[in-house]
Amino acid sequence: MLQLALTILIYLIIVIPVGIYVYHIAAGKHTFADPVFNRIDGAIYKVSGINPQKGMNWKVYAIALLGTNAVMVLIGYIILRIQSIGFSTRMESGTWKKPFRSIRSSAL
Secondary structure, eight states: OHHHHHHHHHHHHHHHHHHHHHHHHHHTOOOTTHHHHHHHHHHHHHHHTOOTTSOOOHHHHHHHHHHHHHHHHHHHHHHHHHTTSSTTOEEETTEEEOSSOOHHHHHO
């Protein structure tokens, strides 16, 4: 119950500042994060060969959308493949064991 209350409290604390920030981005106004994100955007534009001053037609937009989704699927696949490696699992008596019990196993 405490976790739920803390989650709701954190949400209520950050919803207004994040909403104002998103409004400024949508309206094209200057934000405090522009110096950092403009550099990141510039690097992404340069790597992908996009001119931010030039508009997109529907074909270019569709290709960009499919490319972005392909990259996200690839990243998700990589995360799923490597999640069994590292600190989340440990070897005991020849089998991989999870360090924490899952909700399903604790309910049984």
